[in-house]
Amino acid sequence: MNPLDQAILSVDNALRTLSGHSRGSGRPNPAANSADALLRPWERRRAARMMRVNHAGEVMAQALYTGQEMGTDDPELAKVLRKARAEEEDHLRWCEERLDELHGRPSLLGPLWYATAWGMGFLAARRGRGSNLGLVVAVENLVEEHLKEHLQNLPVSDERSRRILEQMEADERGHAEKAESLGAVDLPTPVRVAMQSLSRIVTRGALWV
Numbered sequence: 058m059n060p061l062d063q064a065i066l067s068v069d070n071a072l073r074t075l076s077g078h079s080r081g082s083g084r085p086n087p088a089a090n091s092a093d094a095l096l097r098p099w100e101r102r103r104a105a106r107m108m109r110v111n112h113a114g115e116v117m118a119q120a121l122y123t124g125q126e127m128g129t130d131d132p133e134l135a136k137v138l139r140k141a142r143a144e145e146e147d148h149l150r151w152c153e154e155r156l157d158e159l160h161g162r163p164s165l166l167g168p169l170w171y172a173t174a175w176g177m178g179f180l181a182a183r184r185g186r187g188s189n190l191g192l193v194v195a196v197e198n199l200v201e202e203h204l205k206e207h208l209q210n211l212p213v214s215d216e217r218s219r220r221i222l223e224q225m226e227a228d229e230r231g232h233a234e235k236a237e238s239l240g241a242v243d244l245p246t247p248v249r250v251a252m253q254s255l256s257r258i259v260t261r262g263a264l265w266v
Contacts, residue, residue, distance in 0.1 A: 070142075075171060079119075079146045081146035082143040087221055088151070088218070092217075094214040095214055100212040101160070104212055104218050105156060108155050109264070112149065113164040116164075117170045122145060122178065123175060123178065124182065125182045134189065134239070151224075151225075155217060190242070191243060193233065194236045194237055197230070203256065208226070
């Protein structure tokens with residue numbers, strides 16, 4: 058794609074992500090056949106806050122993979138990133154659907170999360186294939202840890218949210234393993250520390266705002 062095509066694709070993805078019109082790969086919602094057993098209002102509010110955090114993470118995933126794809130000159134790698142982004146878009150759609158069921162809302166800071174992650178992805182891509190793939194591994198490992206924590210803290214009866222997060226966790230692990238197999242390199246320690254700090258900021262910010 059020429060630079061204009063890339064810019065149009067990037068803007069289109071941002072608008073669809075932030076407006077709730079994501080498409081994804083078309084996989085069905087993993088929670089489709091699970092009963093919604095959350096009846097207590099405080100449990101629904103708690104679950105909604107947690108799903109808002111997960112939704113914010115998926116907004117960032119869309120931006121990250123789009124930035125990485127825009128920044129790479131490697132057609133093979135761009136194809137891998139595009140496939141992963143479609144699967145992450147499934148996650149975004151599932152989180153949106155669950156938020157709606159819980160009468161929750163997405164984080165009001167979505168544009169900030171998107172812009173930050175897009176910049177990270179683009180800069181990593183410009184550093185070369187190894188760093189681009191290394192960012193995938195580092196981010197997906199962080200997300201997998203976060204999802205494990207949420208699976209432990211969800212209300213016990215929230216089977217619908219649990220099914221979604223379990224599938225997300227499996228996909229994130231697969232993305233990291235794919236990136237490692239393609240030659241990911243470890244990111245510098247200061248970068249990893251900064252990413253962990255950003256993860257905490259996003260988690261706390263999206264939990265309430």
